[in-house]
């Protein structure tokens with residue numbers, strides 16, 4: 451349920467109404483002081499709330515029922531875009547954020563060099579997997595804690611915030627120490643115990659869409675994190691399973707405008723895991739920017755032919771430089787910048 455308040459309602463009155471509601475009913479209140487109006491979002495059991503009583507309050511303009519099962523992630527709850535601050539980087543503004551780096555951290559020198567390279571080309575954050583969820587148990591599983599330590603060193607050297615994927619709640623302590631944004635991968639989008647843990651932390655979460663999940667399911671996973679108190683969730687479309695075999699996954703480009711409509715959370719696109727092939731990453735990145743993505747996460751490797759994971763879809767630093775240069779005028783054409 452959403453209460454839209456009358457223009458100019460004082461903060462003290464908003465707070466008093468919230469206190470009354472949470473004391474009298476089994477609901478949590480989230481007041482949002484937006485650019486135009488103030489609204490109060492209510493989650494919990496709203497069935498006992500007498501709507502007629504609310505409607506005659508001198509502060510309440512309108513009472514709206516929210517049909518969708520996701521509440522805190524719903525744009526109706528928070529009409530303005532959510533902006534997430536990570537050090538000096540703002541996510542969810544007109545500036546499109548580029549995250550780049552290798553699929554896996556492979557060594558201290560490798561990640562340090564790639565961090566410097568992608569920063570020079572325009573990336574504002576560094577990616578690198580340390581706990582790798584591989585299809586085969588015989589494939590490289592990542593450098594684990596050591597990999598995260600190398601990421602942190604790269605951050606110290608460049609100032610780039612770092613993003614890495616968590617695969618198990620037991621790793622949380624390490625991630626809190628070494629990482630700026632915690633990534634939840636496609637295979638864990640519905641690992642609800644992990645999501646609940648991430649709801650309790652004070653770090654932004656990059657939540658990737660499960661390769662066989664609907665957008666409503668993605669939003670419900672975001673709701674798991676947000677209902678625990680962590681509102682800093684970035685959604686990421688990374689391709690879904692379809693009958694098409696010419697790409698690794700099918701980039702669901704329509705996910706971008708659909709999500710932007712349904713939610714206030716920033717929406718990113720990962721063209722690398724969607725494409726599966728390096729030569730498709732640039733055109734898919736362009737499509738994502740044109741469709742309104744708030745950011746891109748792109749795999750870049752110093753030696754794609756010998757990468758320990760996802761070399762086929764990884765760009766060289768030179769190709770990444772070219773990609774960013776090509777995206778700049780495109781971003782400007784849709785009222786954004788890079």
Ligand code: PEP
Nearest residue numbers: 553635636637658688723
């Ligand atoms: C990754 O980012 O390296 C990764 C494994 O992504 P996804 O979960 O989208 O497959």
Ligand code: MN
Nearest residue numbers: 553749759760
């Ligand atoms: Mn990868």
